[in-house]
Structures are given as C-alpha cells and as structure tokens.
Amino acid sequence: MEKATEKWASKVNQLIIGATQKEGGTRNSVIKVGGATTLPFLHFEGVIPNSPVIAMEVWDMEPPDWPAVLKEPFGDVLGDPVEWAKKCVNEYGADFLCLRLASTHPDTKNNSPEEAATTVKKVLEVVSVPLMIIGCNQAEKDTEVIPAVSEAARGENCLVGIAVEANYKTITAACQSDGHSIIAESPIDINLAKQLNILISDMSFPPEKIIMHPATGALGYGLEYTYSIMERSRLAALQGDKMMSMPMVNFVGQEVWRAKEAKASEQEVPEWGPIASRGPLWEVTTAVSYLQAGADILVMCHPKAIDSVKKVIEELMKKE
Amino acid sequence: MEKCKIIFYPWKKEVTVPSGTDLLTAAIRAGVNIYNSCGGEGVCGRCKVIVRKGEVITEPTGRLSAKEKKKGYVLACRTTCKGRMEIEVPPESRLEGLEILTEEAKAKRLVGLYTPAEEVEKGPEVALERVFTHGPLSTKLYLEPSPPTLEDNVGDLERVYREIRKGREIPIMQMGLANIKKLSKLLRDSSWKVTATLGNRNETTEVVLIEPGDTTNKNYGVAVDVGTTTIVAYLVNLRERQVLGAKACYNPQVDFGEDVISRIIFAQEKDRLEKLHHVVIDAINNLILGMVMEHNLTLNDINGVACAGNTTMIHLLLRVPPEYLRKEPYVSTAGFMPVIRAAEVGIKINPRGLLCCIPGVSSYVGGDITAGVLASGLDDLSTPGLFIDLGTNGEVVLGNKDWLVCCSTSAGPCFEGGGIKWGIRAMKGAIQRVEINPSKDKVNLCTIGKGKPKGICGAGLVDCVAELMKSGRLNRAGKLISESSKRIREGEDGWEFLLVESKKSLVDQDIVITETDIKNLIHSKGAIYSGTEVLLKRVGLSFQDLEQVFVAGGLGTALDVEKAIMIGLLPDLPPEKFTFIGNSAIAGTRMCLLSHEAMRKAEKIAGKMTYVDLSTEPEFMNNYTASLFLPHTDINLFPSVKKLIG
Numbered sequence: 001m002e003k004a005t006e007k008w009a010s011k012v013n014q015l016i017i018g019a020t021q022k023e024g025g026t027r028n029s030v031i032k033v034g035g036a037t038t039l040p041f042l043h044f045e046g047v048i049p050n051s052p053v054i055a056m057e058v059w060d061m062e063p064p065d066w067p068a069v070l071k072e073p074f075g076d077v078l079g080d081p082v083e084w085a086k087k088c089v090n091e092y093g094a095d096f097l098c099l100r101l102a103s104t105h106p107d108t109k110n111n112s113p114e115e116a117a118t119t120v121k122k123v124l125e126v127v128s129v130p131l132m133i134i135g136c137n138q139a140e141k142d143t144e145v146i147p148a149v150s151e152a153a154r155g156e157n158c159l160v161g162i163a164v165e166a167n168y169k170t171i172t173a174a175c176q177s178d179g180h181s182i183i184a185e186s187p188i189d190i191n192l193a194k195q196l197n198i199l200i201s202d203m204s205f206p207p208e209k210i211i212m213h214p215a216t217g218a219l220g221y222g223l224e225y226t227y228s229i230m231e232r233s234r235l236a237a238l239q240g241d242k243m244m245s246m247p248m249v250n251f252v253g254q255e256v257w258r259a260k261e262a263k264a265s266e267q268e269v270p271e272w273g274p275i276a277s278r279g280p281l282w283e284v285t286t287a288v289s290y291l292q293a294g295a296d297i298l299v300m301c302h303p304k305a306i307d308s309v310k311k312v313i314e315e316l317m318k319k320e
Numbered sequence: 321m322e323k324c325k326i327i328f329y330p331w332k333k334e335v336t337v338p339s340g341t342d343l344l345t346a347a348i349r350a351g352v353n354i355y356n357s358c359g360g361e362g363v364c365g366r367c368k369v370i371v372r373k374g375e376v377i378t379e380p381t382g383r384l385s386a387k388e389k390k391k392g393y394v395l396a397c398r399t400t401c402k403g404r405m406e407i408e409v410p411p412e413s414r415l416e417g418l419e420i421l422t423e424e425a426k427a428k429r430l431v432g433l434y435t436p437a438e439e440v441e442k443g444p445e446v447a448l449e450r451v452f453t454h455g456p457l458s459t460k461l462y463l464e465p466s467p468p469t470l471e472d473n474v475g476d477l478e479r480v481y482r483e484i485r486k487g488r489e490i491p492i493m494q495m496g497l498a499n500i501k502k503l504s505k506l507l508r509d510s511s512w513k514v515t516a517t518l519g520n521r522n523e524t525t526e527v528v529l530i531e532p533g534d535t536t537n538k539n540y541g542v543a544v545d546v547g548t549t550t551i552v553a554y555l556v557n558l559r560e561r562q563v564l565g566a567k568a569c570y571n572p573q574v575d576f577g578e579d580v581i582s583r584i585i586f587a588q589e590k591d592r593l594e595k596l597h598h599v600v601i602d603a604i605n606n607l608i609l610g611m612v613m614e615h616n617l618t619l620n621d622i623n624g625v626a627c628a629g630n631t632t633m634i635h636l637l638l639r640v641p642p643e644y645l646r647k648e649p650y651v652s653t654a655g656f657m658p659v660i661r662a663a664e665v666g667i668k669i670n671p672r673g674l675l676c677c678i679p680g681v682s683s684y685v686g687g688d689i690t691a692g693v694l695a696s697g698l699d700d701l702s703t704p705g706l707f708i709d710l711g712t713n714g715e716v717v718l719g720n721k722d723w724l725v726c727c728s729t730s731a732g733p734c735f736e737g738g739g740i741k742w743g744i745r746a747m748k749g750a751i752q753r754v755e756i757n758p759s760k761d762k763v764n765l766c767t768i769g770k771g772k773p774k775g776i777c778g779a780g781l782v783d784c785v786a787e788l789m790k791s792g793r794l795n796r797a798g799k800l801i802s803e804s805s806k807r808i809r810e811g812e813d814g815w816e817f818l819l820v821e822s823k824k825s826l827v828d829q830d831i832v833i834t835e836t837d838i839k840n841l842i843h844s845k846g847a848i849y850s851g852t853e854v855l856l857k858r859v860g861l862s863f864q865d866l867e868q869v870f871v872a873g874g875l876g877t878a879l880d881v882e883k884a885i886m887i888g889l890l891p892d893l894p895p896e897k898f899t900f901i902g903n904s905a906i907a908g909t910r911m912c913l914l915s916h917e918a919m920r921k922a923e924k925i926a927g928k929m930t931y932v933d934l935s936t937e938p939e940f941m942n943n944y945t946a947s948l949f950l951p952h953t954d955i956n957l958f959p960s961v962k963k964l965i966g
Contacts, residue, residue, distance in 0.1 A: 165797065191945040191953045198953070199797055222382075 005045045008238035011037040012296075013208045013245045014050065015181060017096070018130025019157035027156065028128035031096050033211075033296040034247035039234060040294050043319045051317045052291055054306055055132050055299045056094040057253050058084045060111075060119045061103040066301075067263045069279050073303045081119050085127045092303045098132040099123055104145045105136035113148035120149045124156060132159040132299070134183070143170040150174035159183060159211060159249075159297075165196055172205050183249060185213040188225050190232050190244070197243045211297065212246045218255035218262075219286040226250070227293040234294035250290045253301030256283040280305040288312055324401045328352045329372065329408040343369060343376075343396035343407060348588055354396055354413050367396040368413045374405025452915035456558040457659075457676055458528065458623035459518045460536040467512050476504045480527065484516060495527040499672075506530055517623055519674045520916050521659040528623070529672045538621040540564075542608050542669070543909040545688055546600065546629030546637055547571060548580055548712040549733040550745060550874055552906050553607040555615065558623070561914050565611045566906075568745055568874070570738075572599040573636065578733065579712070580632040584642045597639040601666040604637075608669065622669035625662050626913035628678040628905045630686035630713055631655070638665055638677070645683040650933075655680045655926065678912055678922050682931035684728040689715045690926040691908025694918060696870040696901055699724060699925050703867040706852065708890070709904070710735040710778065710873030714848045717929065718855050724929040725859060729851030731844040735778035735875040740837045741813060744775030746876045749826055751780035751819065753880070758791035761805050763819055768877055772826040776819070776833070778875025781841055784833055786883035788817060789950055790964065796950045798838045845889035846947035852891070853947075854937050863891040872904035885960065888951030892958045 014035035019025025031053050038046025062079040063071075073092075077083035081099065088094040099120065103111040120133060133149055135142035142162070147170060150160055161183025163171040168184065175182045184200055186192040193212055201207045214230055217223045236244035256262050262279035264272065272278060283305035287298050291313065300306050322339040326346050335350035344367055347354050354367045365383025371392045378399040396413075465483040466472065474482070477500060481493055495503075507514060510532030517529040517539070536559065543554045552568040573596050577583040587593040604625075612619055627637060631652050635642035638660075640653045662668075662675035678687030689709060693699055698707045700721055707717040714731025717724055737743030737750075744750050751773045753766035767773045776784065788794035793804045800808045800815045807818040813834045820831040856862060871879060871890065881898045884890040890898065901907070911918040934940045946953040955962045 189945055191942070191948070194946075194953050195797060195949050198949070198955075199795060202795060 003044060006038070008037055008046065010238055010240035010242075010245065011035060011046075012234070012237050012247055013210075015208060015211065015247055017132070017157060017159045017181060019155060019179075023157065025156045026124065026128065027130050029095065029130065030157075031130045038238070040292055041316045048317070050296075052295055052313055053096055053297055054094075054287075054309060054313075055096040055098040055297055056088045056092065056303075056306060057098050057100055057299060057301050058088060058123070059100045059102050060116065061109060063102070064108070066257060067275075067279065069275050070257055070262075070302055082122050082126050085123045089127045089129055092306065094306075095129050096132070096297075097123075097127065097129055098134065098299045101133070101135050101145060101149065103136075104141055105138055106141060108136070113145045116145050117148040117152035120152045124153060130158070131156065132161075132183075132297075134161050137162065139164050139166040143167045146171050147174040150178045150180055153180065154178040157181070161185065161211075162213060163196070163200065165192075165199070168196060168200055169203065172200050172203050175209070176203070176205050181209040181211060183211050183213050184246070185215065188215045188217075188222075188229050190214075190229050190236070193229075193233060194236075194241075194243050197246060201243070207242065207246065210246045212248045213251070214248060216250045216252060216255045216290070218252075218259045219282055219289065220261060221255065221259055223286060223289055227289060230290070230293040230295065247296035248294055249297040249299065250287075250295045251299045252283060252287045252290060253299060253305075256286050257301055280308070284308045284312075291316065324374075325404045326350070326374075326401055327406045329406065337401065339402055340400050343394075343399045343401060346401060347396060347407075347409070348585070351589070352409060353586065354409060362395055362398040365395060366413065368393050368410060369396045369399075370394075370408040370410060371399075372406040372408050375402045376400065376405065377402060452911060452918040452921070454561060454914060455520070455916035456539075456624065456914050457520055457541055457626055457674055457912075457916075457919075458539060458558060460539040460559070460623070461516050461518065462534045462536045463514050463516055465507070465512055465514075476507055480507075480514075480516065480530070484518070484527070490525050492524045493527065494524055499527065499530055503530060506532060517670075517672070519624065519659070519672075520676075520919070521674065526674075528674065529670065538617070540617060540622050541624040541626065541913045542611070542622060543906055543913045544604055544607070544625060544627045544629075545691075545903060545906040545909060546604070546627055546633040547688065547736070547874075547905070548630060548633065549574065549736045549738045551600070551603055551607065552874065552903055553604065553611065554906055554910055555608075555611040556910055556913055558914065563910065564615050567607045567610055568747070569603055569607060570745075571633075572603050574738075575599070578738075579730070580630060581646055583636065584632060584646045587636065587642055593636070593639065593641060596636045598666075600633070600637055605666075605668045608667070619668055620670045623673045624913065625667055625669060625673065625675045626678065626909045627675065628686070628688040628691040628909040628912075630688055631680045631683050632686075633688075634677050634680065634686060650683040652680065652683050655682070656923065676912070676919070678909055678919075679926040681726060681926050681929045684713070684933075685715055685726045685929070685931055687922075687926070688905035688909075689717060689726060690922050690929075691906075691912065692872050692901075692904035693717055693724070693908070693925050693929075694911060694922050695904040695908035696872065696899075698868075698870060699921075701868060704861060704865055705868040705870065706866050707870045707872065707904075708848060708852065710848065710871065710875050710889075711905075712736065712738070714844065714851065716848065716852050716855055718852075718859065718861070719929075724925065725855060725932055726929050727851050727855050727932045727934050729847040729934065731847045732840060734781065734837075734840045734844045735873050737775065737777055739840050740776065740781060741816075741834050742775045742819075742831045743781070743837070744777055746777040746779070746874055749774035750777035750876070751775070751831070752777055752783070752876045752878065754780055754784040754787050754819070756787040756791045756793070758793075761807060763807070765820065772824065773820050773831060774826040775831065778873065779879045780876065781833070781837065782845075782875075782887060782889060783880055783883050784817075784819065785838055785841055785950075786880075786886040788833075788838075789886060793817065794838070794950070798835070798842045798950060800835055800838075841887070842948055842950065845887055846944055849888055849891070849952070850940060850943035850947045851934055853943050854934060854940050855932055857939070858932055858937070863893060866891075866893065866897065869893065869898045870904070871898060871900045872902065874903045877902070885958065886951060886964070888947060888949070888958060888961075892960050 012034045018027040018030035032050045035049040060081045103109040160180040162185045262282045333350045378394045515535045519526045519528040539558045545552045555564045576586045656679040657677040659676040680686035709715045712733045714729035717726040748769035755764040816832040816834040879900045951958045
C-alpha cells in the first residue's frame with residue numbers, strides 16, 4: 001500500500017541563536033531552530049533539520065513563589081544569577097539558558113535597567129552557551145529595561161523579549177540595532193499572532209528573526225487552547241503564510257510551577273502522590289504536549305523534567 | 321423550595337430568590353441593573369460581580385482574568401446562588417439609567433451625540449427611484465355626493481361609499497363609529513361638499529376622516545427611520561410625492577443604553593419600558609412639529625406616519641415589551657405590526673391619522689433593512705448582490721430576486737458619529753473628505769455645505785483613517801506613529817491626530833481624531849467585513865461572485881469607496897460595482913408611505929429573507945479578529961491595498 005503523504009508548499013523559518021567569535025560574539029556554540037518542512041516529527045513526510053531545544057530558566061533574583069521541590073536542585077545559587085547560570089551549564093548540561101530579569105518588576109525589587117544590564121554582562125562572561133533574555137513581563141517596565149540589556153548583549157545574537165502589542169516598537173528597535181532575535185507574544189489567537197508579526201516586520205525587522213509565543217497554558221490550565229492555535233499556526237506556515245512561518249517558543253516551566261498540581265503538599269492532597277515527582281511529571285507532560293503541537297523552544301525549570309524531555313526529543317527525532 | 325437572600329452592594333438592595341437562581345436574574349429582580357449584552361449566555365463577559373460573602377456555584381469562564389478570579393469576581397449570569405450571600409457590583413458592571421447617571425458619565429456616553437433636531441442632508445436618491453403605483457398610506461378625495469331623494473334613498477354612509485367607489489376598486493371599506501355619528505349633519509352643513517381621507521389599513525380601506533369642503537391640497541405624511549442611534553424624519557407631500565424637508569436627532573434612548581440589548585434589559589421593568597417609549601415618541605413628535613411649523617402646516621394636515629426601525633426600536637415605539645427578543649430562541653412579539661392610529665402610541669398628528677411600520681425579518685433584522693432592500697432594488701437583481709447598512713447594527717443582506725439571506729453584525733454607532741470624540745451626523749459642517757499631504761504635513765478638508773468644520777461624520781472618519789494609513793501616519797493595528805507627523809500629539813484621551821486647528825473650526829476648538837476613535841472604527845468595519853464573509857460562505861459564494869454592492873447608511877452624502885476598501889470596510893472589488901445609496905431605510909419608508917404597492921413589496925421582502933445568526937457561526941469570531949487590522953490580517957484579500965502600501 002502507498003503511504004499517504006502531504007506535500008507542503010513551504011516551511012518554517014530557520015533561526016540561529018548565539019554568535020561565536022567568528023560571527024562577532026563570544027559564544028562557544030550556537031542553537032539552530034526551525035526549518036521543518038512538515039508537521040512535528042513526521043520524518044516520512046518532510047525534513048526536520050533541527051531538533052526542538054530546551055532553554056533552562058535562570059532568574060536574576062530568588063523566585064518568590066517557587067515550591068521547595070523546585071528550589072531544591074539549585075540549593076544556594078538561587079539568589080545569584082551568575083552561580084545559577086554556571087550550575088545549569090556545568091552540572092545540568094544546559095546548552096541554552098533563559099535569563100529572566102524578574103527583579104526589574106515594580107512589584108518585586110524594581111531594579112534599574114542598568115542593574116539588569118550588569119547582570120546580563122556578568123552571565124555572558126561566565127557561561128558560553130547562547131542566551132535568551134526576557135524582561136519582567138510588565139510591558140511598560142520592559143520598554144525601559146530591554147533597550148539597556150539588549151545593548152549590553154550586543155553582538156551575541158541573543159533571543160530577546162517579550163514583545164507584546166503594547167511595547168513591540170521599543171523592543172523591536174532595540175533588537176534591530178543590537179542584532180538580536182525577538183520573541184513576539186500574543187494571547188492565544190492566530191490572528192493576533194500574525195498581526196504582531198506584521199507590525200514588527202513593518203518596522204523593517206527581518207521576519208526570519210522573530211519567534212512567536214502564542215501564550216502557554218499548563219496541563220489542565222488551557223493547554224488545549226494553545227495546542228490548537230499552535231497547530232493552526234504551523235499549518236499556516238507550511239501552506240506558505242510568510243507572516244506565520246516563525247518558530248514557536250513555550251514557557252512551560254513558568255506556567256507549570258504555578259499550577260496547584262505541581263505545588264500542593266502531600267498533606268493537602270495525599271491522593272495525588274509524592275510531591276517530589278508530581279511537579280516534574282507535570283512539567284514533562286506539558287512540555288511533551290507542546291512538542292507535538294510544534295514547539296521549537298521549550299523554556300523549562302526542573303532539571304529532572306528537562307532530562308526526561310531531552311530523552312523524549314531524542315526518541316522523537318529518530319528517523320526509523 | 322430552599323430560598324436564598326441576596327444583598328447587592330453598594331446599594332444594599334435585598335432580594336429573596338429560590339436557591340439555584342442565577343445572579344443576573346436575581347439582580348434584575350432586586351432592581352439592580354447589571355451590564356450584559358449577550359442575554360445571559362456567558363459570552364460577553366460584562367456582568368462581572370464580586371462575591372463578598374456566601375457560597376456560589378459558578379461555571380468556568382475565559383472572560384475573567386486570573387487576577388479577577390482571585391479577587392472573587394464571577395460572571396453573574398453563569399453563577400447560581402446557594403444560601404445567604406452578599407454581592408458587590410463593581411462600577412464597570414453597573415448599567416445605570418438617567419436617574420443615577422452622573423452628568424459626567426452622561427457626557428461621556430453621549431460624546432458626539434445628543435444634539436437637538438437639526439436639518440440633515442437628504443442624501444443621494446438617484447438610484448432609488450423605483451417606480452411604484454402612487455397609492456399613499458393616506459389619500460384624500462374631494463366628494464360631491466348627490467343629496468338623497470325619495471328615489472335615491474340609500475343611507476348617508478353608503479352614499480359616501482358609493483361616491484368613493486366610483487371608478488375605484490375598493491373591496492373592503494370601513495368607517496369608525498365616531499365618524500358615522502357626525503356624518504349626517506356634516507354632509508348637510510357642508511352642502512354635500514366634503515373631503516374624505518382614506519387610509520390603508522392592510523387590506524382594508526378605512527374612511528379615516530370626513531371634513532367639510534375641499535382640503536385635498538393638504539395631505540401630508542411623515543416617513544421616520546427610528547435608528548438605535550439616530551432618528552431621521554422626512555416630511556412628504558402625499559399628493560405631489562415630494563419630500564419637503566428632512567430632520568434628524570439622536571435617539572434619546574441612548575441615555576438608557578447604547579445598544580439594543582442594554583435597552584431591552586432596561587425595559588424589563590414596566591415603568592422603564594414606559595420611559596423608553598416616551599422619549600422616542602417625544603423625539604419623533606419634536607421632529608414632526610419642527611417640520612410642520614417650518615412649512616406653515618398644522619398637525620391636522622399630517623395624515624399618516626410610516627416608520628422603519630430595527631425590531632427592538634419598533635417594539636419600544638409601540639410600547640410592546642421587547643423582553644423575549646434577547647432570550648433564546650429570540651422571537652419578536654410581531655414582525656408584521658398592524659396599521660394603527662398614530663394617536664394610540666402618542667404620535668401627534670391628525671388624531672385620526674395612521675401609523676404603519678415596515679415589517680421586519682427577525683428579532684435582529686428589522687423593517688429598516690426591509691425598507692433598505694426595497695429602496696436598493698436588491699430583490700430585483702438576477703445575479704447575486706449585496707446590501708450593507710453601515711448603521712449601529714450593521715446589517716448585511718445578500719441575494720437576488722429569488723432568495724435573500726441576512727445577518728446583523730452589531731457594528732456600533734461610529735458610522736453615525738457615535739462614540740467618536742468629534743463625531744457628528746452627516747449635517748452641514750461635518751467633515752466628509754480628508755486629504756493628507758505627507759510631505760507638507762498638511763490636511764485638506766471638505767465639509768458638507770462647504771462651511772467651517774464643526775465635527776466629523778462617518779464618511780469623513782473613513783476617509784481620514786485611510787489617509788493616515790496611506791501617508792504612513794498610522795500602523796496597521798491602528799496606532800498613530802508619533803514620529804511621522806507634528807500633528808500627532810498626546811491629548812487628554814491619549815494619542816490624537818490634529819485635523820483642524822481651533823481658529824479654523826466653527827467650534828473654536830481643535831478637532832482631532834483619537835486612537836480610540838480609530839479603534840472604534842476598526843471594530844465596526846471588522847464586524848461588517850467578517851459578517852459579510854460568513855454570510856457569503858454560508859451560501860457558497862465569494863466576494864468575486866457579487867455583481868453589485870449597495871452601501872447604505874447615514875454616514876455622509878457620499879462615501880469614497882476606494883478609501884472604504886483601503887481600511888477593509890468594503891471588499892476589494894472594482895469601484896464600479898458599488899453604489900452608495902445613503903439612508904436607504906428612510907428612502908424605502910418614504911416609498912411605502914407613498915405607495916401601497918411598495919408596502920406589499922416590502923412585506924414580500926421581509927417574508928422571504930432568511931436570517932443567519934452570526935453568534936451560532938463558529939467561524940465568525942475567528943474572521944472577526946482577523947479583520948481587526950488595517951485593512952485585514954490577510955493582506956492578500958485586499959490586493960489593491962497591498963499594491964498601495966507594499
């Protein structure tokens with residue numbers, strides 16, 4: 001019997017994160033994402049040149065709401081982004097980091113853009129893996145912080161964000177002048193995603209340097225909504241919609257570790273099983289679902305979960 | 321059954337309802353009005369309330385943010401009560417009537433609205449002269465019946481009937497007892513020279529009035545379009561078939577809610593229905609009186625009024641409770657209202673004068689659309705055509721002589737100037753044409769009547785947004801690009817574009833377009849475009865299959881079709897396919913006022929139109945968000961615009 005395969009007209013954009021010395025940066029390696037000519041892991045149908053990647057979260061302050069089970073693997077480095085980054089790379093084998101500048105949020109420490117820029121510089125000095133840098137998720141404050149940190153990381157070809165409709169102009173301009181790629185976030189809607197891509201591209205920013213974040217819902221918290229939007233986005237890319245051909249990122253850790261299933265203690269809900277494995281499992285399940293939806297980058301937290309998902313990716317990328 | 325007591329804050333209003341009642345219903349029972357525009361379906365997300373105390377059962381909803389949920393917010397319509405409870409209604413959810421609306425809040429809601437009756441331009445009528453047999457709602461006949469003799473001794477009434485029927489085919493004729501009582505004396509006192517006013521009450525012809533002498537030269541009627549936002553009236557000489565004057569005012573019901581749904585909710589209590597009914601009748605009476613005085617007539621010379629309006633407006637006009645219009649399965653009390661005496665609802669014309677309402681199609685597509693289709697001639701086309709009404713409800717009709725389908729897109733009032741900072745109706749002084757010279761950063765304007773500008777009408781708004789886009793001053797999401805022009809500045813309502821400096825305006829203030837205005841227009845045009853898309857898809861057609869597109873609405877005396885395409889309001893078709901027909905509802909109503917035949921045709925149109933409920937079309941929301949961009953998220957749908965903006 002003949003295999004029924006789909007021939008797609010187009011493909012997902014390919015994007016490189018990080019710059020080695022040759023490219024004007026100081027990284028030892030780069031990350032390549034995107035480029036697929038088919039739906040996730042359908043190797044018999046098309047080419048999937050790059051494997052999905054995991055960026056490990058590093059904060060510039062001790063995360064106030066993390067449960068003990070998530071804090072435990074990091075021990076005393078939690079308040080120190082430099083040591084934290086080193087630990088992720090050296091101990092947990094991270095090849096891509098996501099530096100979250102949570103301390104700049106007006107509700108936390110309200111740290112200045114200059115302080116954030118210093119942190120970025122230090123982290124870039126101590127680790128040589130490519131870097132994703134995100135602000136504090138407050139659109140207004142991010143417009144002050146991102147230009148400063150973008151400049152501090154100039155030439156390193158980072159992935160910078162998060163641009164939303166309210167602040168995309170400033171963030172796009174910063175990424176444009178410092179040579180970074182950008183994360184464009186829109187709230188679980190294929191049209192809004194495309195609109196933001198158009199707005200960013202209309203500022204003469206190359207569309208190939210945009211990564212979409214269609215918002216992320218944890219397992220049990222709207223995952224299926226994001227899933228279907230991502231699937232539709234991927235189909236649009238394969239059908240040749242240039243304004244939807246961007247690779248996609250999901251902030252899995254950030255969402256999962258807010259869910260009560262990952263956090264609630266064994267005393268509270270004994271029937272849910274041991275807390276030590278419950279959270280990581282929740283993160284793994286969420287992450288694997290997004291891989292199937294078409295995620296190119298997963299931003300994750302727990303080392304155990306990251307290990308498991310890496311193995312899953314390895315299996316899924318096997319062509320036979 | 322178990323009862324629960326609920327207290328609504330901040331008014332501390334108490335109500336006791338059976339356990340399991342939803343909070344929206346309980347609130348209405350308590351006399352607390354909560355904003356809600358989907359009729360309690362959990363869709364609009366406007367009926368947010370905070371549970372202060374007590375236990376509730378609430379359905380999950382995506383309409384509340386995580387932050388709101390944490391604060392105890394629930395949707396009143398999706399939440400049922402259990403036991404004693406205390407509910408706080410936050411300000412944004414309060415639907416407040418005239419008595420509680422502060423002056424400031426009122427001024428805000430009425431931005432650009434609420435001016436007294438004013439002359440309006442009659443609008444283009446070239447395309448609208450469909451030929452119907454002259455047979456007005458009220459006809460006057462001068463009669464000289466021969467006085468009775470011993471040989472010819474039929475009764476006075478039969479004698480009048482006989483005289484009327486000379487050379488006329490009138491099967492069913494009636495006269496009311498009040499007239500009959502006076503008849504014999506009147507005939508003799510006037511030496512058998514009288515004028516009879518005949519009224520068309522559906523299939524029956526009524527002798528509405530008998531007057532002494534010949535008054536046939538005094539036979540006038542009024543055509544009224546009762547819009548959600550605007551009321552327009554034409555004074556018509558019924559004998560000469562001439563429009564003598566036109567006046568318009570904003571619908572004062574706006575005080576009680578911007579859209580039909582909030583007015584239906586408001587009308588749920590009896591005295592409030594009365595209020596809504598009264599204000600609209602008062603407004604109509606003012607318009608009529610104004611025109612009557614200007615033309616040196618008396619109210620007695622007005623023998624008939626024909627009204628078109630959306631179904632809710634007609635219900636409120638006739639003081640028929642509109643409650644069930646918004647409840648599943650959404651039926652009206654009547655689509656075809658009978659012809660009644662105008663005095664019965666308080667319209668002040670000749671006390672015996674008639675009121676007829678143009679029949680509607682469904683709860684959300686009313687007689688104004690029937691009248692519009694009648695005026696456009698869509699129902700005579702042999703190939704598919706489109707009729708778009710750029711009004712508050714934004715109805716769209718698709719079809720030809722064999723079939724008609726329609727939908728209502730809830731576009732909002734911006735085409736009539738509502739909700740726009742400097743928005744005004746299409747009247748003298750309204751900016752209608754805007755041109756921006758990008759290199760000199762200059763604006764050229766053209767107003768209706770060529771005088772100094774005092775505001776901007778719908779057509780001008782469309783023009784302005786298209787020009788801002790073309791000249792690179794507006795991005796495709798509708799945000800002004802501040803560095804592109806010195807005219808872009810931060811005003812009290814956020815970013816704005818300066819159209820007219822105060823010294824050049826009639827109002828001694830700067831006339832501006834704000835980002836909010838632009839956003840409103842984008843929402844309106846998106847609703848119209850995506851509604852049309854869904855309607856076409858439903859019958860398996862595409863825009864390219866359309867031979868003719870009629871664009872109606874009181875947004876100006878003309879509409880630049882290419883600019884309307886540029887912003888994505890109208891589909892990208894060759895300009896020659898479009899005909900702008902202005903206020904077609906009033907044009908069609910005037911036809912019905914003047915011709916019984918036209919009225920029969922309107923009934924046929926209403927009878928054969930199929931209503932498509934967009935809220936049950938799963939694709940609509942997706943199409944809608946895609947259309948909230950300039951001109952559209954998918955630029956390939958607008959090839960001519962793509963060429964222009966690259």
